[in-house]
Amino acid sequence: MKAISRVEGRAYPVGLKNIDTDVIIPAVWLKTISRAGLGKGAFESLRAVPGNVFDDPEYAGAPILIAGDNFGCGSSREHAAWAMADLGISAVIAPSFSDIFSGNAFKNGLLAIVLPQAAIDRLMEVARTYDIHIDLETQTVTTPFQDRFEFEIDPFRKHCLINGVDEIGLTLKSSDAISVYEAKLSADRPWLAPNPV
Amino acid sequence: MSTPQTLYEKIWNAHVVEQRDDGTCLIFIDRHLVHEVTSPQAFEGLRAAGRRVRRPDLTLAVPDHNLPTTARLDSHGQPIPIADPESAQQLEALERNAPEFGIKYINATDAKQGIVHVVGPEQGFSLPGTTIVCGDSHTACHGGLGALAFGIGTSEVEHVLATQTLQLTRSKSMEVRVEGELRAGVSAKDVVLHITGVLGAAGGSGHVIEYTGSVIRALSVEGRLTISNMAIEHGARAGLVAPDDTTFAYIKGRPMAPSGANWDAAVAYWRTLATDPGATYDKVVSIDAADIAPSVTWGTSPEDVLPITGIVPDPSAFADPSKQEAARKSLDYMGLTPGTRMTDIEVQNIFIGSCTNSRIEDLRAAAEILKGRKKAANVKWAIVVPGSGLVKQQAEDEGLDRIFTDAGFEWREPGCSACLGMNPDKVPAGERCASTSNRNFVGRQGPGARTHLVSPAMAAAAAVAGKLTDVRALAN
Numbered sequence: 001m002k003a004i005s006r007v008e009g010r011a012y013p014v015g016l017k018n019i020d021t022d023v024i025i026p027a028v029w030l031k032t033i034s035r036a037g038l039g040k041g042a043f044e045s046l047r048a049v050p051g052n053v054f055d056d057p058e059y060a061g062a063p064i065l066i067a068g069d070n071f072g073c074g075s076s077r078e079h080a081a082w083a084m085a086d087l088g089i090s091a092v093i094a095p096s097f098s099d100i101f102s103g104n105a106f107k108n109g110l111l112a113i114v115l116p117q118a119a120i121d122r123l124m125e126v127a128r129t130y131d132i133h134i135d136l137e138t139q140t141v142t143t144p145f146q147d148r149f150e151f152e153i154d155p156f157r158k159h160c161l162i163n164g165v166d167e168i169g170l171t172l173k174s175s176d177a178i179s180v181y182e183a184k185l186s187a188d189r190p191w192l193a194p195n196p197v
Numbered sequence: 198m199s200t201p202q203t204l205y206e207k208i209w210n211a212h213v214v215e216q217r218d219d220g221t222c223l224i225f226i227d228r229h230l231v232h233e234v235t236s237p238q239a240f241e242g243l244r245a246a247g248r249r250v251r252r253p254d255l256t257l258a259v260p261d262h263n264l265p266t267t268a269r270l271d272s273h274g275q276p277i278p279i280a281d282p283e284s285a286q287q288l289e290a291l292e293r294n295a296p297e298f299g300i301k302y303i304n305a306t307d308a309k310q311g312i313v314h315v316v317g318p319e320q321g322f323s324l325p326g327t328t329i330v331c332g333d334s335h336t337a338c339h340g341g342l343g344a345l346a347f348g349i350g351t352s353e354v355e356h357v358l359a360t361q362t363l364q365l366t367r368s369k370s371m372e373v374r375v376e377g378e379l380r381a382g383v384s385a386k387d388v389v390l391h392i393t394g395v396l397g398a399a400g401g402s403g404h405v406i407e408y409t410g411s412v413i414r415a416l417s418v419e420g421r422l423t424i425s426n427m428a429i430e431h432g433a434r435a436g437l438v439a440p441d442d443t444t445f446a447y448i449k450g451r452p453m454a455p456s457g458a459n460w461d462a463a464v465a466y467w468r469t470l471a472t473d474p475g476a477t478y479d480k481v482v483s484i485d486a487a488d489i490a491p492s493v494t495w496g497t498s499p500e501d502v503l504p505i506t507g508i509v510p511d512p513s514a515f516a517d518p519s520k521q522e523a524a525r526k527s528l529d530y531m532g533l534t535p536g537t538r539m540t541d542i543e544v545q546n547i548f549i550g551s552c553t554n555s556r557i558e559d560l561r562a563a564a565e566i567l568k569g570r571k572k573a574a575n576v577k578w579a580i581v582v583p584g585s586g587l588v589k590q591q592a593e594d595e596g597l598d599r600i601f602t603d604a605g606f607e608w609r610e611p612g613c614s615a616c617l618g619m620n621p622d623k624v625p626a627g628e629r630c631a632s633t634s635n636r637n638f639v640g641r642q643g644p645g646a647r648t649h650l651v652s653p654a655m656a657a658a659a660a661v662a663g664k665l666t667d668v669r670a671l672a673n
Contacts, residue, residue: 016526017519018398018498022638027617031263031283033237033290045639068519070399073432074638075617076334077235078350096399099368099434100334100348107352154366156221167352168248171360174215174223178251178362181214181225189466191459192227194254194322195452196301 003164004109007091007134010062011127012053014046015120017068021101024072024080038079039086054087064132066123067094071112072101081108091134093141095120106157107167115141119149136162201473204439205370205405208345208470212328214362224365227327228344229357230313231258231300233291234619235332239355240294252361253299257322260288260305261312262619266582266609269306276306284620298358311585311611314338314552318422319585321451325440325467330357335552335635337428341421342448343440343470345405348429368434369479371404375412377486382669384562385420386554386633386652388412389427390492394502395484401433404480407472408438412486418447419558426553427635430499439471491668493539494637494650496527501637503539505655505667511535530639531647532627539665542649546630547572547579547606547660548642549653551616554633555584559653560592563633564600566657566671572605573663579606580622582614604660618643631659 029041047054065084071094072080081104084092091111105112111134115123119141123132126143133142136158141149160167185192202210215223229252236258243250250256263284271277279285288305295302303309309320314335317323325343330336332354339346353363373392393400406428413421421438428436438444445464448454455463490504501524503510512524512535528535533542549555549563560583572579581601583589589611592598598608615622616634618641624630626645633656634641637648649665658668 015519017523018500020498020636020638022617022636022641026640026644027619030234030619031281031287033241033287035238045644070402070432073398074334074429074636076332076336076348076350078238078332078352081350096402098399098432099402100350100429103353104350107350154221155219156217156364167364168246168356168359171223171356171362171364174362175360177215177223178225178360182252182361185225189462191455191463191466192324192327194228195454195456 001107001109001160001164001166003162004090004111005136005162007063007111009064009131010059011064011066011123011132012059012062013124013127014053014065014067015124018070018073019067020074021072021077021080022074025077025083029083030077030079035082037086038083042083042087061088063088063090064134065089065092066120066127067092069095071097073098076100078104078107081105081110085110093120093123106161109161109164111136111161113141113151115149115151122147201476203370203472203476203478204343204407204437204470205345208326208328209367211326221364221366223362224328226330226357226361226363227255228317228322228329229256230317230329230331230336231256231354232262232313232331232333233260233287234262235351236294236354237287237290238351239358240298242355243298243358248359250298250300250358255361256300256358258291258295258300258302259310259313259316260291262613262617263288264305264612265620266612266614266622269610308586308590311588312552312555312613314426315555315584315588318342319451319587321448321454324448324454325444326470330363334429335426337434337436338422338426338552340425340428340436341418341438342444343438343467345435345437347435368405369403371401371406371433371480371482372478373406373408373482373484374410375408375484375486376410377412379412379486379489382491382654382672383489384652384654385416385423387489387492389424390494390502390650391489392484393427393431393499396431396482398430398498398500399432401428401431404433405435405437406433408436413438414441417558418444419556422556423553427499430635440467491652491655493655493665495531495533495539496524497530497637497639498523498527499635499637499650501527505539505665507539509533509535509537509539540667541664542629543575543664544631544649544659545575545577545628546624547576547656548615548630548632548634549580549656550582550584550614551634552584553635554653555582555588557588557591559633560588560597563653563657564597566654566668567604567661568600570604570661572660575663576660579660580609580615581606582609583611585611615642617641631656631665
């Protein structure tokens with residue numbers, strides 16, 4: 001995972017609530033065996049609408065997206081995070097995220113930042129003309145107008161994001177503990193071994 | 198005496214390998230289901246890092262999302278090639294990756310093949326008290342057996358393949374208690390649609406939901422799987438139903454389930470899992486069965502639920518301004534006008550299938566309505582996609598296939614099909630589908646497709662009437 005600690009630039013002011021994973025990347029784009037190139041299909045149905053923010057030159061290359069409640073609800077497809085990253089987005093700010101999306105975002109160094117609706121409303125306004133700054137170290141979102149919104153983040157996730165930690169590599173350091181658990185499991189619940197079919 | 202615990206707490210505590218100071222736990226995964234869509238990049242990651250699959254014996258691979266549901270073998274018994282090159286490539290990747298990493302693979306022409314969430318319980322691979330993951334959000338389904346089951350992304354698929362664990366933090370717990378007696382024509386699907394309407398699409402976020410109460414206890418395992426399947430549609434990553442004698446009777450004798458002395462030991466353990474008296478949940482929601490009618494969705498979020506007797510809502514009637522905007526966009530996409538009676542909405546397509554409603558009980562419920570009837574002339578496309586080859590066989594043994602084909606339905610091969618339209622089964626743009634699937638998102642069943650989520654019996658009733666219909670008017 002690539003390390004990330006700051007994101008600054010324009011933000012797509014999307015604002016809608018319940019943006020689901022089929023909106024972020026429709027199923028037809030999932031027939032890939034690669035992580036790359038999914039930006040082309042990102043937000044396809046929103047981009048089909050004339051005058052949408054994604055095709056507005058004002059926001060070209062924006063690294064941030066602002067959305068409403070329950071962003072990323074629906075499917076577990078990590079393609080949603082890959083597609084957003086491929087589009088050049090490094091952070092999403094919303095009042096809430098689906099649990100699976102927020103995990104997928106984290107695994108790909110995409111910041112999923114939770115702020116209250118009042119802060120979202122203010123950022124939506126600023127985003128139309130100015131840059132937004134996100135600092136993971138200080139856990140703040142700021143604007144050129146002295147707005148300063150603090151956000152919460154799980155300390156483990158923060159550490160992994162800032163240091164670009166390979167989570168599998170980290171877990172593999174616990175291999176011995178996993179072996180101990182497996183041995184105890186075989187003794188306590190031997191019926192858990194599936195019958196071969 | 199120890200502190201009373203919920204079912205969720207018991208399963209969680211039994212799977213902690215390590216706990217860090219910040220509360221993050223390394224959780225052991227007992228069962229991992231793998232399908233072709235969310236796994237290729239995970240296997241590629243393992244290969245690139247020179248890593249192996251730690252526990253291939255706890256992993257089961259089945260293709261389901263991309264498979265066409267038309268005939269799979271030609272008249273000489275040879276497999277028919279997949280026409281879509283991208284689908285073929287993804288299916289071939291799984292067929293190659295499974296043996297390379299020593300994983301049991303059920304191929305597309307095996308009678309055991311089906312939707313992962315139908316195959317797991319059917320094979321006895323999914324068991325109470327276990328942790329089950331799959332790169333698919335409807336993994337919550339297996340919670341109907343009393344397993345802690347949830348969807349994961351591809352990075353987590355790779356993590357589980359490599360370590361048989363996940364780094365997780367404990368969720369909050371919610372009890373959704375459904376008491377009373379279901380009214381005529383009301384099925385498990387109506388119960389879960391109603392719950393989704395009450396909680397909202399994000400109502401269960403951050404929670405694991407345990408479904409309790411007399412209604413849940415009285416449901417078959419199939420019905421419980423239907424309910425838990427849609428936990429994700431009200432935002433909960435996992436749903437749970439406490440295992441009981443109904444559960445044990447369902448599992449006993451299934452191929453991969455414990456047998457002999459192991460069976461007795463397993464049942465003894467499973468009996469200890471139910472939530473202790475006095476244990477508390479972070480949130481409790483009570484639902485009266487008498488309030489649940491045969492239900493249908495009107496919009497593009499599963500929370501947009503109405504009784505079939507309802508009328509299309511006026512967006513300005515919602516208190517939340519963002520919901521007003523969402524409702525306006527939904528109605529525009531759905532081509533609906535506020536005030537229209539749901540029973541006046543014509544449908545051109547019927548889909549009976551998906552991991553929510555493709556088990557034998559679902560097919561029986563639909564066939565019961567269709568027996569001796571035909572689909573209406575305006576219904577252009579009506580398909581039944583059984584959840585697995587074994588469900589299909591059983592339905593054929595019971596003569597259900599004939600009832601469907603006599604009514605004008607196509608009888609298909611198993612897979613995910615028109616639930617998400619990754620295979621050729623799609624609903625044409627601008628047309629409506631009464632669908633037994635789980636999501637009515639924009640474009641879910643094909644670009645521009647308009648989905649109305651319903652139960653199998655309601656889908657059958659809509660086929661007969663050519664419009665959304667109250668199944669109670671047609672009950673045999």
